[in-house]
Amino acid sequence: xxxxxxxxxxxxxxxxxxxxxxxxxxxxxxxxxxxxxxxxxxxxxxxxxxxxxxxxxxxxxxxxxxxxxxxxxxxxxxxxxxxxxxxxxxxxxxxxxxxxxxxxxxxxxxxxxxxxxxxxxxxxxxxxxxxxxxxxxxxxxxxxxxxxxxxxxxxxxxxxxxxxxxxxxxxxxxxxxxxxxxxxxxxxxxxxxxxxxxxxxxxxxxxxxxxxxxxxxxxxxxxxxxxxxxxxxxxxxxxxxxxxxxxxxxxxxxxxxxxxxxxxxxxxxxxxxxxxxxxxxxxxxxxxxxxxxxxxxxxxxxxxxxxxxxxxxxxxxxxxxxxxxxxxxxxxx
Amino acid sequence: xxxxxxxxxxxxxxxxxxxxxxxxxxxxxxxxxxxxxxxxxxxxxxxxxxxxxxxxxxxxxxxxxxxxxxxxxxxxxxxxxxxxxxxxxxxxxxxxxxxxxxxxxxxxxxxxxxxxxxxxxxxxxxxxxxxxxxxxxxxxxxxxxxxxxxxxxxxxxxxxxxxxxxxxxxxxxxxxxxxxxxxxxxxxxxxxxxxxxxxxxxxxxxxxxxxxxxxxxxxxxxxxxxxxxxxxxxxxxxxxxxxxxxxxxxxxxxxxxxxxxxxxxxxxxxxxxxxxxxxxxxxxx
Numbered sequence: 001x002x003x004x005x006x007x008x009x010x011x012x013x014x015x016x017x018x019x020x021x022x023x024x025x026x027x028x029x030x031x032x033x034x035x036x037x038x039x040x041x042x043x044x045x046x047x048x049x050x051x052x053x054x055x056x057x058x059x060x061x062x063x064x065x066x067x068x069x070x071x072x073x074x075x076x077x078x079x080x081x082x083x084x085x086x087x088x089x090x091x092x093x094x095x096x097x098x099x100x101x102x103x104x105x106x107x108x109x110x111x112x113x114x115x116x117x118x119x120x121x122x123x124x125x126x127x128x129x130x131x132x133x134x135x136x137x138x139x140x141x142x143x144x145x146x147x148x149x150x151x152x153x154x155x156x157x158x159x160x161x162x163x164x165x166x167x168x169x170x171x172x173x174x175x176x177x178x179x180x181x182x183x184x185x186x187x188x189x190x191x192x193x194x195x196x197x198x199x200x201x202x203x204x205x206x207x208x209x210x211x212x213x214x215x216x217x218x219x220x221x222x223x224x225x226x227x228x229x230x231x232x233x234x235x236x237x238x239x240x241x242x243x244x245x246x247x248x249x250x251x252x253x254x255x256x257x258x259x260x261x262x263x264x265x266x267x268x269x270x271x272x273x274x275x276x277x278x279x280x281x282x283x284x285x286x287x288x289x290x291x292x293x294x295x296x297x298x299x300x301x302x303x304x305x306x307x308x309x310x311x312x313x314x315x316x317x318x319x320x321x322x323x324x325x326x327x328x329x330x331x332x333x
Numbered sequence: 334x335x336x337x338x339x340x341x342x343x344x345x346x347x348x349x350x351x352x353x354x355x356x357x358x359x360x361x362x363x364x365x366x367x368x369x370x371x372x373x374x375x376x377x378x379x380x381x382x383x384x385x386x387x388x389x390x391x392x393x394x395x396x397x398x399x400x401x402x403x404x405x406x407x408x409x410x411x412x413x414x415x416x417x418x419x420x421x422x423x424x425x426x427x428x429x430x431x432x433x434x435x436x437x438x439x440x441x442x443x444x445x446x447x448x449x450x451x452x453x454x455x456x457x458x459x460x461x462x463x464x465x466x467x468x469x470x471x472x473x474x475x476x477x478x479x480x481x482x483x484x485x486x487x488x489x490x491x492x493x494x495x496x497x498x499x500x501x502x503x504x505x506x507x508x509x510x511x512x513x514x515x516x517x518x519x520x521x522x523x524x525x526x527x528x529x530x531x532x533x534x535x536x537x538x539x540x541x542x543x544x545x546x547x548x549x550x551x552x553x554x555x556x557x558x559x560x561x562x563x564x565x566x567x568x569x570x571x572x573x574x575x576x577x578x579x580x581x582x583x584x585x586x587x588x589x590x591x592x593x594x595x596x597x598x599x600x601x602x603x604x605x606x607x608x609x610x611x612x613x614x615x616x617x618x
Contacts, residue, residue, distance in 0.1 A: 043471060046469065066474050066476070067468065067469045067470070067473040067474060067476050068469060070465065070476070070513075072505070072509050073505075073508065073509070073512075075502075075505035075508070075509070077455075077458070077501075077502045077505065078458045078461070078502055078505035078506055078509060081455045081458035081459050081462065081502070081506075082458045082459065082461050082462035082465070082506070082509065083462060084448070084459055084462060085448070085458065085459040085460060085461060085462020085463035085464070085465070085466065086462040086463065086465060086466050087462075088398070088447055088448065088459070088462070088463045088466070089394075089462070089463045089465070089466020089467060089469075090394055090466065091466055091469065093462075108452050108455070109455060109458075109502075112449065112450075112451070112452050112455065113448070113449075113455060113458075113459060116449055117441050117448065117449050
């Protein structure tokens with residue numbers, strides 16, 4: 001339903017926002033497109049996997065520079081620590097594995113070997129959140145943002161589409177220090193929101209739609225739903241601002257506080273737990289600095305489930321309809 | 334230097350490091366005396382016989398790495414780093430102080446330490462990563478291949494505890510090291526037979542660590558880790574092994590060199606003035 005092919009047109013003047021969102025692509029494919037270019041240009045970049053599909057970057061390395069393609073087998077804890085060792089040796093490792101196993105088998109390693117020692121490791125969390133059909137709850141990560149947000153030194157990126165994923169990958173390589181890139185279901189197809197003109201900067205949210213009646217702060221796979229919600233609200237005469245919070249940490253506090261001050265009504269949207277995720281981060285900030293009405297769209301203290309991606313999306317209320325309903329409720333509160 | 338002089342000198346150095354270790358432990362009042370003393374001879378031989386490093390340029394990129402996976406028993410490592418000139422000996426007296434470079438487990442804040450530790454079982458993975466990095470170079474193809482075009486830029490030594498080998502990640506790392514044929518990696522298990530709260534064989538019997546590493550594809554040797562002749566021979570031998578990582582099971586005595594504590598579970602010792610005197614008397618002032 002929300003992944004349909006209908007054409008959207010916007011009445012806002014945002015040069016980097018595509019007038020249509022017809023083109024759909026896997027963000028893992030986009031990440032790999034950027035990583036191929038990076039490994040071609042920089043022979044310090046290595047790509048590491050824990051028996052995870054290599055993608056174009058891994059395939060390129062296997063062919064052209066197999067010493068920089070490292071698969072450690074099904075050993076996510078080892079993957080993260082060994083990547084820290086590679087960083088010590090002067091390389092820039094990108095690790096790829098399932099989000100839940102990087103976190104669950106590798107938390108201590110992320111904290112100690114990567115974050116505490118401030119290693120130049122890029123941890124690509126693949127298949128984050130619950131909108132990943134056909135796999136079941138053992139693989140669905142709801143708590144990764146909450147757990148990693150509390151770890152000092154980490155930068156956490158959460159791109160929404162293929163263009164911002166490419167830019168996040170380049171920015172992560174450029175940044176000297178540990179970066180987590182949180183990607184949704186790698187085989188899922190996400191509407192392309194941005195043109196290549198997007199001026200991407202770590203820690204700087206992007207305003208996708210203007211509006212002063214409410215602000216929807218969304219991240220990752222839910223940014224498109226936030227746009228759809230805003231469009232639907234527009235038809236009811238409600239002008240909802242949409243912000244793509246593509247960096248969970250450091251949070252763009254200026255953008256969040258401006259949205260709070262200028263609209264008085266905030267709704268957050270993410271495919272992650274409302275506890276400690278983007279919703280938690282925004283709640284912490286505004287409750288200290290500028291309390292306003294806040295509603296959080298996210299996973300409400302539940303684990304994942306079996307089902308299709310579309311069913312899961314609806315089941316957990318991670319839809320444009322849920323977002324627009326939350327905006328209306330918040331405004332009427 | 335002839336062999337006898339070398340061993341005599343290393344023995345004198347190991348004795349000095351043990352004394353300095355007591356200074357470090359005294360600073361906090363308690364410390365990992367048992368593990369520091371059991372590994373003292375291996376540490377002395379690594380720093381003052383085998384490893385290449387530049388104390389004035391601790392991050393020299395082609396330095397040999399020592400990954401202290403045990404991470405506790407850091408007092409002996411700090412004594413060795415000071416002896417080697419990474420920082421002044423006076424700094425040993427800042428051990429355990431707030432904001433000190435000498436933290437209570439090994440830490441990258443200390444010049445000469447390449448991997449912070451404390452959570453056990455992770456150091457060997459780090460060593461695998463950094464040993465892999467020594468082989469990655471333009472023109473090099475498959476790291477799993479039998480024939481490599483170039484020599485590694487440096488070697489990596491990883492000191493582990495025997496109790497630490499309870500941790501599962503040790504064996505993930507062991508599998509990777511032989512798969513990637515990391516012959517520039519030597520793991521040295523300080524097999525002093527005790528872990529935090531008791532005998533290893535009673536807590537969680539590791540059975541034969543040598544057979545375990547061998548089964549994981551390592552070239553393996555068991556030695557008396559408190560005999561510097563053995564240790565030096567072994568550190569010569571590791572250089573001759575090709576295509577396989579080497580595991581040195583160093584049979585040691587906990588608290589070796591501290592007669593009243595030797596071969597007891599002196600893992601974490603409250604170093605009273607009386608004990609300190611005992612230790613210094615035994616080591617010779």
